Amino acid sequence: MPSSPSSNGGSRATRAPSTPFFTPLNSPGAALYPTAPSTPTLFRPLRIRSVTLKNRIIVAPMCTFSCEPDPASPASGALTPFHMAHLGHLAAKGVAMVMVEATAVLPAGRISPQDSGLWQDNPKSVQVSALRGLVQFVHSQGCKVGIQLSHAGRKGSTVAPWLVPKPEVETQPGGLVQNGHGQASGQAQKRRVRGSLKADAASDGWPDDVVAPSGGEEMKWAPGETAFHAPRELSIPEIQEIVAAFARSARLAVAAGVDVIEVHGAHGYLIHQFLSPVTNRRNDVYGGSFENRTRLLREVLAAIRGAIPEGTPLFLRISATEWLETHPVAVETGSWDVEASVRLAMLLPGLGVDLLDVSSGGNHTDQQIQPHSSYQVSLAGRIRRALRTAGHTMLVGAVGLIREAESARDIIQGADIEGVLPPRAADETKNGVVEEEKGEKTEGPEADVVLIARQFLREPNWVFTAAKKLDVPVSLSCQFGRNLL
Known part of the structure; x- marks a missing residue:
């Protein structure tokens, strides 16, 4: 793989214009x-509004719980040199975009006191300045920056994961259960979630401000356990404040130079809690019907779209299913499932969403997941096919257990060609949902981009390794490339 010829012009290097150094x-x-x-779609550029990704490989947001926890410090929630080292290194290793981890729009929206945040309404604040510094370096590597804006809701005010005792495990063949932060943990076993410890005021927590659509002891992440705070129910004025906070954080992110805004509506955090009848028991305009349960999300998206430039892409991450379809709680209340996700997806283009990032799970301790190499990719593919059948061109991202170059290539191959999939016949759809048998192999791309997280922690050089495996000549950075010639 030859190094990039664009970095040296004669005897003088081309200086990156975005950095003060x-x-x-x-x-x-x-x-x-x-x-x-011969170039696979994986390594073809993708233009989204005014942003062009140089390939289709994105670093998914990964919570690292590495920010200043003291709420009295002006550096609370601000990114640190750790984040520069972590995300900056991956930017220098060939990805198209790095996504800053779940970033709270309010202090009480954090998962832990060590979470990143963006609520200081001042373009010169420590939070904005630290984010700007990361953006400057990442841009110097020809890489884009996204940020995932979030509110933890009932999963907030917990200590960092490395302070948590090892959870109890019950063996159960053939299952994979996600932990409290929506992360896959262990195969062929059922993990009883003891995934957190309460952060009280002495631990910089906010026990009185842990909030949710519906409150009470039965609405804790793990009812009957002592590992999480019982949330209180949000009032309508508080909901409206949260909507405004998402818009403010998006505006601040753009001021810091961020290219893409993503709303975190997955993994059992606040927006997901509103979407799901499992956690939303309200009887006002924010609860009950599908329209009411999606109201908060729709208001957040509309507020952000109105607060950011027209050319800034807007992404949304959802849990396409809670994996509760056969659980008693779903029989009692219903759950958020793929059909609901498809129904939501049909609304998103009209709300200015450019890409739907499809994950799953995280809203109930008893979720049952049967893992395989495409357990979430297939969800993305199902939603994408339904969108295309309905005539929508909104992009879809796939995430989860994407480890091999060939798998990543196959997931999105052909996504850059319009009309790859012919419309399905009318009798093959039901309420806009493409009916597929479990495990059925369908033709055409499953997604338009791949988002990869832990594999980059194991293999930071993944992009270059993938390019070599797929026989794609790619550019290298000056500093690294000179050692590989």
């Missing part, structure tokens, strides 16, 4: 021949 202008991971017939 010197670094050569780089763009590692870009295909040298992006339009060649």
Whole structure:
């Protein structure tokens, strides 16, 4: 893989214009021949509004719980040199975009006191300045920056995961259960969630401000356990304040130079809690019907879209299913499932959403997940096919157990070609949902981009390794490339 010829112009290096310090202008991971017939879609550019990704590989947001926890400190919630090292290194290793981890729009919206946040309404605040510093370096690597805005809701005011005792485990063949933060943990076993410890006021927590659509002891993340706070029910004025907070944080992120805004509506955090009848028992305009349960999300999306430039892409992450379809709680109240996700997806283009990031789970301790290499990819594919059948071109992202170059290639191959999938016949759809048998192999791309998280922790060089496996010549950075020639 030859190094990038764009970084050196004669005897003088091209300086990256985005940084207050010197670094050569780089763009590692870009295909040298992006339009060649042999170049897989994985390494072809993708334009979303005014943002162009050099390939289709995105670093998914990963909570690292590494910010200042003291609420009295002006640095509370601000990114640190750790985040620069973590995300900046991956930007230098060829990804198209790094996504900053779940970033709270309010202090009480954090998962833990160590979470990142963006609520200081001042473009010169420590939070905004730290984010701007990360953006400057990442841009110097020809990489884009996204940020995932979030509110933890009832899963808030817990200590960092490394302070938590090891959870109890019950063996159960053939299952995978996600932990309290929506992360897959262990195979062929059922993990009883003891995934957190309460952060009280002495631990910089906010026990009186843990909130949810519906409150009470039965609405804790793990009812009957002592690992989480019981939430209180949000009032309508408080809900409206949260909507405004999402818009404010989006505006601040753009001021810091962030390219893409993502709303976190997955993994049992506040927006997901409103979407699901399992956790939303309200009887006002924010509860009950599908329209009411999606109201908060729709208001958040509309507020953000109105607060950011027209050219800034807006993403949304959802849990496509809670994996509760056969659980007693779903029989009692219903749950958020794939059909609901497809129904929601049909509304999103009209709300200005450009990409739906499809994950799953995280809203109930008893979720049952049968893992396989495409257990979430297939969900993305099902939603994408339903969108295309309905004539929508909104992009879809796939995430979860994407580890091999060939798998990533196959997931999105052909997504850059319009009309890959012919419309399904009318009798093959039901309420706009494409009916598929479990495990059925369907033709065409499952997604338009892949989002990869832990694999980059195991293998930071993944983009270059994938390019080599797929025989795609890509550019390298000046500093790394000179050692590989």
